[in-house]
Amino acid sequence: MKIILIEPKAAEANVYSKMHMPLLGPVYLGTILKKAGHSVRIFNENIYIPDYSSLDADLIGISILTNTARRGYEIARNFPKEKVIIGGVHASLLPEESLTVARQVVVGEAEEVIVDIAEGRIKDAVVYGKRVEDLDTLPYPDFSLIEGYKFPAFVTPVSTSRGCPFDCSFCSVTKMFGREYRFRSPEKILEELQSRNTKQFFFCDDNFTANPKRTRDLLGLMLKEKIVKWTCQVRTDAAKDEKLVHLMAKAGCGVVCIGFESVNSKTLTAYQKKQTVGDIVDSIRSFHRRKIKIHGMFVLGGDDDSKNTIWDTVKFALKEKIDTIQMMILTPLPGTKVYDDLQKQKRIFTRDWNLYDGQHIVFAPKLLSARELQLNVTKAYEKFYSLYRSFFLLFRFRFRNAMFRFMGHFIIKKWLERNHKMSWLPKVYQLVPGQERIT
Numbered sequence: 001m002k003i004i005l006i007e008p009k010a011a012e013a014n015v016y017s018k019m020h021m022p023l024l025g026p027v028y029l030g031t032i033l034k035k036a037g038h039s040v041r042i043f044n045e046n047i048y049i050p051d052y053s054s055l056d057a058d059l060i061g062i063s064i065l066t067n068t069a070r071r072g073y074e075i076a077r078n079f080p081k082e083k084v085i086i087g088g089v090h091a092s093l094l095p096e097e098s099l100t101v102a103r104q105v106v107v108g109e110a111e112e113v114i115v116d117i118a119e120g121r122i123k124d125a126v127v128y129g130k131r132v133e134d135l136d137t138l139p140y141p142d143f144s145l146i147e148g149y150k151f152p153a154f155v156t157p158v159s160t161s162r163g164c165p166f167d168c169s170f171c172s173v174t175k176m177f178g179r180e181y182r183f184r185s186p187e188k189i190l191e192e193l194q195s196r197n198t199k200q201f202f203f204c205d206d207n208f209t210a211n212p213k214r215t216r217d218l219l220g221l222m223l224k225e226k227i228v229k230w231t232c233q234v235r236t237d238a239a240k241d242e243k244l245v246h247l248m249a250k251a252g253c254g255v256v257c258i259g260f261e262s263v264n265s266k267t268l269t270a271y272q273k274k275q276t277v278g279d280i281v282d283s284i285r286s287f288h289r290r291k292i293k294i295h296g297m298f299v300l301g302g303d304d305d306s307k308n309t310i311w312d313t314v315k316f317a318l319k320e321k322i323d324t325i326q327m328m329i330l331t332p333l334p335g336t337k338v339y340d341d342l343q344k345q346k347r348i349f350t351r352d353w354n355l356y357d358g359q360h361i362v363f364a365p366k367l368l369s370a371r372e373l374q375l376n377v378t379k380a381y382e383k384f385y386s387l388y389r390s391f392f393l394l395f396r397f398r399f400r401n402a403m404f405r406f407m408g409h410f411i412i413k414k415w416l417e418r419n420h421k422m423s424w425l426p427k428v429y430q431l432v433p434g435q436e437r438i439t
Contacts (some may be wrong), residue, residue, distance in 0.1 A: 004057040008071035009045035011354040027141035048148030052078040063088035067357035076101040093335035135184040161205045169337040186218035201230040208232035219251040228252040239283035249290035257295040263316045266304035293323040301330035306367040314380040324404045328358030385409045
């Protein structure tokens with residue numbers, strides 16, 4: 001069969017659209033289908049957008065996140081419905097919505113069922129995927145299937161685990177992968193790393209250090225084989241293990257991405273983060289002592305957040321010398337506790353999925369107006385990613401940080417050009433708190 005898999009682009013520019021970091025889900029599926037004897041092409045719209053009217057295929061598979069759902073549905077309408085299947089996090093949470101443009105929707109992990117779906121042995125409209133219990137059975141993703149993707153890439157994404165037991169109130173990860181960790185063996189991970197003609201990797205696990213023993217075993221192998229440049233995502237608690245942080249640095253960890261989420265203690269509790277502001281400070285200092293850079297991720301707009309919280313966040317980031325930051329506006333993704341709570345309170349004022357990207361306010365906050373939240377987050381971003389601070393880092397020869405500050409500055413500038421009128425924001429939600437009439 002001729003099979004085309006598609007990762008739609010988001011409506012707004014973001015750092016991933018600049019770095020060309022493909023989602024691994026479609027690549028895993030494409031690799032499995034290729035091994036089963038099918039002809040597979042993958043289109044990642046952040047890299048290359050084809051003329052869909054000219055494509056010839058027996059099956060079209062589209063993987064959607066919430067903020068790429070509308071674009072995914074738009075792509076699907078280019079093809080006969082009986083040829084289209086849709087999967088991904090958003091489709092898994094709202095399968096009936098996706099069925100309006102597809103013959104089948106896959107809920108959850110699709111690796112164990114994709115061949116049977118493609119070859120017609122599974123005909124259910126909603127197909128419930130099977131959890132891959134042994135991740136070592138998965139093939140190494142074949143990035144050559146992605147049209148226009150230059151491989152080896154500047155940074156190669158690698159997955160070493162699935163699942164997360166923490167279940168933060170705004171996160172949809174556990175809805176897709178469950179609350180139990182599953183790990184690939186260190187030996188299989190190393191084998192994949194050695195098979196790539198590159199030395200820079202991004203471990204895209206939600207928590208790379210979830211199992212410290214496994215992590216130490218892997219790092220020992222990486223150190224021995226001189227895998228020298230890599231980035232990962234961790235929680236603040238990783239920094240409490242001084243020996244582990246030392247080994248990470250020694251084995252080539254250059255950057256950690258950490259979900260700090262808030263510098264407001266009440267908000268951390270509401271988000272169910274199971275960490276304190278003290279933990280955040282300790283983790284920053286621990287990683288910085290080992291010369292590991294930090295990308296700090298914050299979520300603003302919780303019920304205990306005021307305008308001061310936003311500015312406290314950027315002041316904190318500058319004071320603690322966090323290398324780069326991401327200040328996302330709280331987004332009620334379907335299936336999360338935040339979504340359910342705000343929906344019951346009738347505070348969500350739009351379900352335009354294009355806006356569910358962490359860059360647009362889509363609900364009525366409690367302690368400030370929606371407009372105030374949007375404006376202040378944008379201004380705080382501008383302060384952190386100012387041209388002055390970018391050039392300052394450049395002149396101090398801190399080239400990586402300078403590059404990302406420049407990138408952040410121009411992404412924000414482009415966002416402001418497109419959104420300066422805030423046309424999606426109903427006027428009633430621009431009023432001061434207490435004046436909104438929630439209907």
